Amino acid sequence: MTVLFTMIRKEIQEHKLAFIYAPFIVALVLCAVIISVYLGLTDIQTTNFSFSTDVYDEKYKEGMLLASPEAKTAVIRAGLVVLGLPILLTVGFGLLAYSLSTFADERKDRSLIFWRSLPVSDLTTVMSKLVFIVVVIPLLVLPNLILLQLVASLSVSIYFVSNDIVPFGYVWTSYFISDWFRIIFSLWAQALWSLPIFYG
Amino acid sequence: MNKDIVVKAHGVKKNYDNSYALNGIDLEVTSGQILGFLGPNGAGKSTFLQSVLGLINTEGNLEVLGLDPRRDRHKLLKEVCSITDVAVLPKWMTVDQILQYVDGVHPGFDLQKCHSILSKTNIKRSSQVKILSRGMVVQLHLSIVMAINARLLVLDEPTLGLDLVYRKEFYSQLIEDYYDGEKTILISTHQVEEIEGVLSDAVFMNQGRIVMQDSIESINKKFLELRPNRDSLERAKSLRPIHQRVELGREVLLFEDTEQEKLSDLGEVRPPFIADLFMAIMDKTKNGDNA
Numbered sequence: 001m002t003v004l005f006t007m008i009r010k011e012i013q014e015h016k017l018a019f020i021y022a023p024f025i026v027a028l029v030l031c032a033v034i035i036s037v038y039l040g041l042t043d044i045q046t047t048n049f050s051f052s053t054d055v056y057d058e059k060y061k062e063g064m065l066l067a068s069p070e071a072k073t074a075v076i077r078a079g080l081v082v083l084g085l086p087i088l089l090t091v092g093f094g095l096l097a098y099s100l101s102t103f104a105d106e107r108k109d110r111s112l113i114f115w116r117s118l119p120v121s122d123l124t125t126v127m128s129k130l131v132f133i134v135v136v137i138p139l140l141v142l143p144n145l146i147l148l149q150l151v152a153s154l155s156v157s158i159y160f161v162s163n164d165i166v167p168f169g170y171v172w173t174s175y176f177i178s179d180w181f182r183i184i185f186s187l188w189a190q191a192l193w194s195l196p197i198f199y200g
Numbered sequence: 201m202n203k204d205i206v207v208k209a210h211g212v213k214k215n216y217d218n219s220y221a222l223n224g225i226d227l228e229v230t231s232g233q234i235l236g237f238l239g240p241n242g243a244g245k246s247t248f249l250q251s252v253l254g255l256i257n258t259e260g261n262l263e264v265l266g267l268d269p270r271r272d273r274h275k276l277l278k279e280v281c282s283i284t285d286v287a288v289l290p291k292w293m294t295v296d297q298i299l300q301y302v303d304g305v306h307p308g309f310d311l312q313k314c315h316s317i318l319s320k321t322n323i324k325r326s327s328q329v330k331i332l333s334r335g336m337v338v339q340l341h342l343s344i345v346m347a348i349n350a351r352l353l354v355l356d357e358p359t360l361g362l363d364l365v366y367r368k369e370f371y372s373q374l375i376e377d378y379y380d381g382e383k384t385i386l387i388s389t390h391q392v393e394e395i396e397g398v399l400s401d402a403v404f405m406n407q408g409r410i411v412m413q414d415s416i417e418s419i420n421k422k423f424l425e426l427r428p429n430r431d432s433l434e435r436a437k438s439l440r441p442i443h444q445r446v447e448l449g450r451e452v453l454l455f456e457d458t459e460q461e462k463l464s465d466l467g468e469v470r471p472p473f474i475a476d477l478f479m480a481i482m483d484k485t486k487n488g489d490n491a
Binding site: 006109113120 | 253
């Protein structure tokens with residue numbers, strides 16, 4: 001067990017840029033954008049995408065008032081899920097790069113000879129990389145998504161309450177935790193998708 | 201005293217694209233030996249050492265510490281250490297991260313001992329391997345190896361690309377601080393003259409075969425080099441030297457199994473350097489092949 005733990009720690013140390021720093025930086029940038037937009041300091045308008053408090057006009061307010069509680073929750077929830085996509089994309093690229101290069105890089109810089117001079121079986125080596133992909137990476141990424149959702153929910157709640165759109169409680173419902181599990185599942189799906197490349 | 205057999209090879213062969221890198225190696229290495237593998241490029245030295253470490257598959261019988269390196273590599277490496285090249289420590293890691301890693305995966309590694317060895321060097325534990333000089337990387341690798349309680353150490357061109365000072369330090373540290381008379385060391389290098397004083401035994405290899413194998417003590421008894429006086433040259437040649445070369449305008453003759461008394465009257469006699477003996481054996485083998 002110590003051997004596996006040591007090997008996984010090595011994977012984390014080696015790939016901290018892709019799976020710790022990059023998702024965290026993306027999450028921080030997104031948080032900054034969300035706070036700025038809800039404070040009215042900025043807005044994002046492109047031909048395909050718009051992120052601005054301008055959408056919360058009288059028509060939106062009216063729609064939200066008439067909507068059922070489920071519909072209100074669904075609208076907010078959809079927005080929160082979309083916000084997490086840049087992080088998932090960043091990790092997806094990281095996973096792809098990792099799967100493509102994990103053994104090739106070690107062979108290229110000849111460090112594979114050093115790793116193979118230590119008493120670690122080939123099975124343990126492969127196991128450590130699998131556990132890293134399937135368990136560790138989702139666990140490393142999840143706190144960033146939780147941070148993003150909390151910042152977004154708080155911003156939306158304050159904005160909605162102060163503009164009389166919906167009461168505070170609609171944003172803070174139990175779907176949070178179930179969505180975190182969904183996100184883990186989606187990361188597993190990405191990991192499984194990249195496994196054939198890893199073995200190749 | 202009974203010595204344990206550390207490496208036992210019989211008929212070991214390795215075939216690459218219809219040419220044999222190893223062509224029937226028979227060898228027995230016992231504990232306490234410091235065995236030098238000498239030979240030109242492509243002689244099969246590295247291939248044999250890689251097969252001892254279980255890094256490549258070979259035909260024939262090969263046992264290392266009673267285990268089959270092809271099948272039990274993982275178990276074997278608990279007792280066997282190696283430095284197989286200078287540039288293999290992962291460049292992205294810090295010294296401390298490497299030590300933590302080895303400590304986590306190697307049951308025979310003594311972290312405190314390694315810290316104490318490193319404290320006598322200029323290597324900082326917070327440094328990344330990529331900023332260390334080539335000599336420092338080898339020093340770090342040697343420090344790790346010295347802190348592992350292993351029975352067999354395999355060194356394949358460990359000082360390649362290092363300057364003279366680092367090479368000398370490497371071997372003196374190896375012998376003074378690591379070797380305890382029980383451990384076995386297998387070394388392959390091109391810098392024969394630098395390991396000559398370190399070896400207990402030598403194996404000369406060429407084209408995948410062992411062409412000569414003996415202890416240094418026995419080699420020094422068996423072979424003698426004569427620099428004959430000018431008037432004794434013809435008499436010396438009549439004693440049938442096995443090799444003859446010219447050094448700084450002076451003939452040098454190599455004799456095998458010839459009594460020293462017979463030669464002493466003819467000129468200056470001394471045991472040959474391993475490098476010179478090696479060249480002579482290679483010439484002899486080549487001429488023998490051509491004959």
